[in-house]
Amino acid sequence: MKLLVVGITYLSRINWDKYITMARLYPDSEFRVVFPERSKDNFGKELIGQAADFGNLKFIPLPAYLAQYETGHIYGNEFKKLIQEFRPDVILVEHGAFANSLAQAIWYKKKFSPTTKVIFFTWWNLPYKLPFPRNVIEKYNFQNTVGAITGNMDAKEILVSRGYCNPIEVIPLLGADENTYMRRSQPELREKYLEKEQVGLLYAGRILEQKGILTLLRAIKRLKKLELRTKWKLLLLGDGKLKPVVENFIRENRLEAVVTLLPAVDHYEVIKYMCISDIFILPSETMPYWKEQFGHVLVEAMACENVVVGSSSAEIPNVIGDAGFIFPEKNDEALASILARLVEHDQLRKEFAQKGRKRFLEHFTHTEIAKKTFEACRKFSSLREKIIATT
Structure with missing residues (x-):
């Protein structure tokens, strides 16, 4: 042909x-x-x-x-x-x-x-x-x-x-390359941003309203109040016009100890952050002018053995399938509940990390x-x- x-x-x-x-x-x-x-x-x-x-x-x-x-x-x-x-x-x-x-x-x-x-x-x-x-x-x-x-x-x-x-x-x-997107040890980067045994949560992408960042932060606020036994921290990686609002929310709600806001990095550098994280969240929200067309970053996160958590917006549930967790978009309480369960259950994280990698290899290479x-x-x-x- x-x-x-x-x-x-x-x-x-x-x-x-x-x-x-x-x-x-x-x-x-x-x-x-x-x-x-x-x-x-x-x-x-x-x-x-x-x-x-x-x-x-x-x-x-x-x-x-x-x-x-x-x-x-x-x-x-x-x-x-x-x-x-x-x-x-x-x-x-x-x-x-x-x-x-x-x-x-x-x-x-x-x-x-x-x-x-x-x-x-x-x-x-x-x-x-x-x-x-x-x-x-x-x-x-x-x-x-x-x-x-x-x-x-x-x-x-x-x-x-x-x-x-x-x-x-x-x-x-x-798709994505299975040899590029795979979990590799990043001890220096992990030591820089996460404590030993601390569960790493990650969002990487544009800091915009439609990406559901404020819903994620409201869920983090709820998560902090639960005082879980397991230590955790969210890394917010990216830039965008909502960033000043995000900075104010973190400061006003005293979330500095559990949220680290980082600038956007080169596409392939994101892989390193996925390799030090355990849970990846894509909380996108449908707008009159926009909804998530695919969510390719979920594919990359699954490849790097992050447990993926996504909103119910548009194509996200179809990308995740049975290899992760879905919450109703804009529902910070439901998101916080999923994150709490994952933070506290190491075996559950391991199970879905493997499911995600398997789904990536079968569908998205x-x-x-x-x-x-x-x-x-x-x-x-x-x-x-x-x-x-x-x-």
Whole structure:
């Protein structure tokens, strides 16, 4: 199979591993991964794309217009030439259902590679209305794709509600490497932040309202009042606009002895903090404008044998499955109860740490995600387009 992937995600080298793994697993197939040659991240930092050749896999940065907009950008003539010359069996555009680049890929394939099948990936998990011409672009994309991959169940339901009738597979966009994300001793770091025998609780991510940080801190306040026999401490790792509020809450409620607030660190540095912690909490909360699309940090925490505790928001329960604990979102009392039980029961922590690692290995490694994505693309390659309507 010849697969052409279009995804702004691959501007960052850290996200290449799925397709590197896929190319290794399927050496008789050919892969091309295209992304804008430059763009900006969510914090305004400029990103420069890098080309790389792995034999049957090539990463190709291309000139793009409006590259800072995931759904709005389009590519230059080099994209057309690539489709003409490569003539893929499948084009997978990872920019959502109403992306300009998806419509562009469809248009070029019709003119230069008519047997190619086009599919798309989307995370979009909230209901939406589209103004003109976005609604026209989405309808065109729906009519000219043979299938879709969504990163969560809510996104699949959204597509169906909008009239998409073709097959939809639910597969996470990215996995994690089992040899990178694994528990290793970090004695110096642990000694710096945790006492001997102290149970480490961890949150790592953006310090924002929708991440449920205040619910977590209210649960910590409850936990402190319980005066548990086992010592514990929460490490809050990250930055964001809610940080001053968090600092005030910690100070006003005298939580300094049980909460350490730390700045954000490099992605791979987070692994070290997971390796000194025992329990990882993701207390995300659904907002009118946002809900957790996946919670990839849970996958990483399970890989590092943290017991994972997550809210009931969006995809979090599906990621955790039976390998961790779920509390009703915004319910600090329920969260405190779960944390108290885990802090006091060492054997329970060990049991769920192993369950988490097992779930990670079975579902969320690069190998597993690569296999599922490849098989979905191969299945879609044999399908025909259906003319369908959107709501």
